[in-house]
Amino acid sequence: MSFDMSQFLQTFYEESFEGLDSMEGNLLNFDVGVVDAEKINAIFRVAHSIKGGSATFGLKEMAAFTHSMETLLEKIRSGERQMTTELVDLLLQSVDVLRAMLSANKNGADGVNIPVAALKSRFDELLKSGDTPAANPAPARTGAGEADAQQTAKGKSQHWCIDFIPRMSLFSTGNDPLRIFRELATLGELETRIDLGKLPSWDDMDAEQCYLAWQLQLRTEHTEAAIKEIFEWVESDCRLDIKCIDSAAGAVAKTEVASKPHPVETAIAAEPQKATDDAKDSVVKEQKSAPAESASIRVSIDKVDDLINMVGELVITQSMLGQLGQDFDMSKLEKLADGLTQLERNTRELQESVMRIRMLPISFVFQRFPRMVRDLSAKLGKKVELVMTGEGTELDKTVMEKIGDPLVHLLRNALDHGIESPEQRQQAGKPATGAIKLNAYHQGGNIVIEIIDDGKGLDRDRILEKARLRGLVGSDEVLPEDKVAELIFLPGFSTAEIVSDLSGRGVGMDVVRKNIKSLGGSVEIKSETGKGSKFTIRLPLTLAILDGQLVRVGEGTYVVPLVSIIETLQIKKKYINAVAGKAEMYRLRDDYLPIIRLYETFSLVPDQRELENGLLVVVEAEGQKAGLFVDDLLSQQQVVIKSLETNFRKVTGLSGATILGDGTVALILDVSSLIGAARQQATNRGRPQAA
């Protein structure tokens, strides 16, 4: 039997990546001076598992690499060697190399640029420099079947005489002479002869002990090694003597069958020689390109259990309602209402649980940061301590996948621009080691991620100077403090004195902001010169469901995301300012809001064209406000977002669609693009607006 091993590769990749993550974590937390057996064991196990798996699944290069790694780790584990900082570094590099190899294999790339050989030879060197003779690892031994196949001598049959005297405790390891003989019989023609000499009297006999010994005659074409192989497991539990008797002198005495009746069979029919050669048809195959990025998700068992519970309750409610419906009369109306309430609760809970399946702890993103900070700070000659809190905070998988890069960028910036060198810090009276805090928590329907450093903060003068130079700010324009900090999010803005390979190309912050916005989130910065900076990212927990306010315009129902609504008000005529023609503004306290007549935007026939007869929904996006003119407010509800782009095409002013309870489709407003368009219009009419 031989089959395609590639079906297990996906699992192997997944568990290996996971293993490497934990290995990396353990390495990063490794205190070189302390012997931490648990950590070393955990690190060892990862290398060991990957080695075993890669060898089994035919990834030879990886198997060879992890073998060297494992051999070294084994020495550390056994206390022969000490863990050193150098070794930690080397192992961390190995983690990278293994990740690269796994990715290359997974995606069917050749991975030629991965410095496997260089790193492997460093391991081997280290092993050689060790003072143990067993430094050079023997290649992993082949298993039974294969060895057998190799050792089959295509020669003439030879006659072997085997004395097999097991220890009395043979059975205690689960071994059984009968099975050994059965195996021997597969090699050739076997005759057995029992020696009952040590058999005690019935009363003294312990049924769990082995009192027997055997003399075996075997005619086989196989070599001695193949025979020994069969006895391998009991080698230390017996006296074994294997002799080759020349076929000429091989007048073997006829097997003397013991005269006493005995449960042990005395001879086993020689089975026809097995075609063990097909073992050679090994599964070691070159891996073809594996399927690209899998869209699987690992879900904790708790969540699944919750779900099952919930479905159970749903079924109960359903059967209750079903029973009620069988002989319904008006007296049971109250019961029906109760049942429906329960159904609603069940459904809501079920929906929440299903959504929770997509939620993963943010540690999935955070976990790669300690390593990054360690490597970068070493490169920059800075001392930095990374403190992470709230790693268990959950957010949607899709959001998680997209927030990684912006976070990396912000973290790099904090390291590169924020934290000063140890000397500078000491001069400024701060501890030499800088601190970067990464914090995540839930707030309302959002997840908030903070990146706080205690570095030098933003240099407002330089930023302003640069902004003036680029014409982003008028030369005598005075900006409030927070506006200055905001400038760094503009495209093409960088104040780094040296453009390093880490950050400072000025392509960063605007992209960061754009990415975060595309997730429906926001990013803001607070900075204090000399004390540090704090970036706050706010993201919706999920992209799939949205709390919406339904509004009616004529016959159409639209969804306004609840997060963007500030208030809703009845329009008072005295506050309406028609600024130069079309652009209408509404004065709300000290603010002027452009009025967006939705029926105009979407070419609808409204109930009301007179502003004071309708309602104004005040919305905000990206710090800008506007008023949406609608006919009526309907209910608030959670809506499941369906993509317009996938199902239709991108429409300006709309971010998606949803299906309401009655089956009709409602479009979801894209508040920020609506405001953008309205502001644009207003600006065109000559009202200055901040860009």
Place this chain on the structure above:
Amino acid sequence: MTNILIVDDSASMRQMVSFTLKGAGYEVEEAVDGADALAKAKKKSYNIVITDVNMPNMDGIALIKELRSLASYKFTPLLMLTTESGGEKKQEGKTAGATGWMVKPFNPDQLLATIKRVMS
């Protein structure tokens, strides 16, 4: 029907072994480490146990020791999966009561051949 328990912390190894054995008509159950295996083995009798050596919580050697001390596993074939080609681990396993071992990497044929060796 022969009922086999496969113990390995690596899901891909478990899958591979389990798939191979099921394909050959054995009944197979999986355990993720020694502790899990011991709990399962106490609930139900398995005809053969195959265990990895290096595992969290309880390693293969400890598992074998524990199993052997149970009356129902006194003579059950207990096989270790090991990548260590050195005799040390094997000896340690034997002392703990292992019937035999299989050296990783092995292919499905080798696995089946080994299982046949310990089938009664």
